[in-house]
Amino acid sequence: MDPLALSQTARTTSDLAELEPVGGWSADVVLRCQQMAETANVSVRMNRETAARIRARAEARGERLSDALRRYAEEGDRAETHPGVVFRSGPAGRRAALAGGPDIWELCWAARQLGGGKQVAERLAEQLALTPDRVAVALRYAAEFPEEIEARIELHERETAHYESLAGD
Numbered sequence: 001m002d003p004l005a006l007s008q009t010a011r012t013t014s015d016l017a018e019l020e021p022v023g024g025w026s027a028d029v030v031l032r033c034q035q036m037a038e039t040a041n042v043s044v045r046m047n048r049e050t051a052a053r054i055r056a057r058a059e060a061r062g063e064r065l066s067d068a069l070r071r072y073a074e075e076g077d078r079a080e081t082h083p084g085v086v087f088r089s090g091p092a093g094r095r096a097a098l099a100g101g102p103d104i105w106e107l108c109w110a111a112r113q114l115g116g117g118k119q120v121a122e123r124l125a126e127q128l129a130l131t132p133d134r135v136a137v138a139l140r141y142a143a144e145f146p147e148e149i150e151a152r153i154e155l156h157e158r159e160t161a162h163y164e165s166l167a168g169d
Contacts, residue, residue: 044069082144084137095152096145098138101130105152107138112153 051065058068071094075087078096086099097103102110110128111120121139125132142149 078141078145082137082141084134085141092152092155096141096148098130098134101134101138102128103152104138104141105149105156107135108142108149109153109156111139 054068054072055065058065061068063071075094079085079087084099085096085104087094088097088103095103095105098107101107107124107128111124114120114123114127121135122132124130125135128135
């Protein structure tokens, strides 16, 4: 990727965290690099019926109960930390999205298409018919989990390039 292009516009989710606050949201976002964390063994007691439902869903997806519970805990923690964020399943796996709105990676990709800058959040809100607060939620989530968002954007760009090359033949 051209380093000059990186310096001219917001090209990463970390760059998006540098944007001016919109709609009164705080700019004190702490950026953390998503890393493989050490695991902790945690014992949990729950209602038998709840455990049975979770086990059945996990088995239907080919997952172990412990993997399903870990995913629920991780996604629940993220959703509670970032109200308005939900998680959706799809052909490329689960991804973070705004409730009733676009996937967060899509919003970040659109921000790049607009060239980044201090007014990108307001422009996105207007163009996507979202409130500035909802855009702020998405940008804060992206700033906290940049590797997750970057991986989705890179997948989209690879797939787009692949299908464009097929169409060009």
